[in-house]
Amino acid sequence: MSSEQAAEGEQQVWDVVVVGAGPAGASAAHAAACTGRRVLLLEKAELPRYKTCGGGIIGPSRDSLPPGFELPLRDRVHAVTFSLNGKLTRTRRSKNTLFGLVDRPEFDAALVESAKDAGARVRTGVTVSRVEQHGANVPDRRTVAVVLADGEVVLARSVIGADGSASRIAAHVGVKVDQVDLGLEVEIPVPETVAEDWAGRVLIDWGPLPGSYGWVFPKGDTLTVGVISARGEGAATKRYLDDFIGRLGLAGFEPAISSGHLTRCRADDSPLSRGRVLVCGDAAGLLEPWTREGISFALRSGRLAGEWAVRISEAQDAVDARRQALNYAFAIKAGLGVEMGVGRRMLAAFARRPGMFHAAVTGLRPAWRAFAKITRGQATLADLVRAHPVARRALDAFDRAEASRETAPAVPPAEVGDQEPVVERR
Structure with missing residues (x-):
């Protein structure tokens, strides 16, 4: 029997x-x-495992990493090529690094090792079926039962759901989303001559569908190429990806991996906890609505969830546990929630006038500087909007225009699997 x-x-x-x-x-x-608490980390896959993601590590992500963590960077970005659905291409360059690029399997595995080094125990190949806060599996009111697919019951004083956008824990908490997007991505091995042309440079293409864009992220001898658009435009999003790859001259190279994934942004009134259970990252619907950047939101919300879960584990009754959970929700909303609010407004404006955004970032030095500050972590989008009256007035004008439009029809069901990522290896 364990000493614990x-x-x-x-x-x-x-x-x-x-x-x-x-x-x-x-x-x-x-x-x-x-x-120093007893922490168990459960993962259904075996690590390392693939994740549909560009793998961009911007400043907020870098600043949220565990102390001493060494980023397994595959490239450092000093230049960005922007295009408007393949046209009006222009490259902006920086003397200093804008952001880094990682392979997600390698990056995620390194983060798990860091958690293990801190004292967490890790179990992989374990599927969680549900969590229970009442019933026969729960010995007392201070305990949560985590029920595994094979029937095993794991007991905890607090539980954190970080199980992705199709989260079972989110369903228990009652997370609500108001934006769902479909991302499609391929990993394309390329010859050395092609890889050299892309080294240190990424491409961002403002796409043909409202709110869509595409990207090329170089990682040594592989290019990560993807597009994202609102759910409900599955066929059009696939055409965009195919056209995008063709325009880039990459159609002749066989992808090693083709994958799809749904991203979900939480509604403003969506809960972040239920009893002694918290949610964070994609499970909570926490990501930047315009760019759909999620790594920095995952790292920041995860750290907060870990800190407040410890306090919940120490709570002696339901009232104290609820108070700690509300403190976690306040911390999330005061930081990431504010950023998401501005991101929603930016997405609405971008969806209507992508050409204006392209002209600004490629032709106006202040807009390029703002882009660089955000990617380096020197400012957030919310900081820049607050600091610049012109930007505030422009967003206010777009907000008024958006409010006057007719309510959009409901989005149809998902195109990708049963709300799970789809990965095809070749």
């Missing part, structure tokens, strides 16, 4: 159980384990 168990014959109760070992879950497990 309270008594002979009594099932071990973990202080914090984290479900999902992506950036949000690993960050949460690391933060909780650093306090």
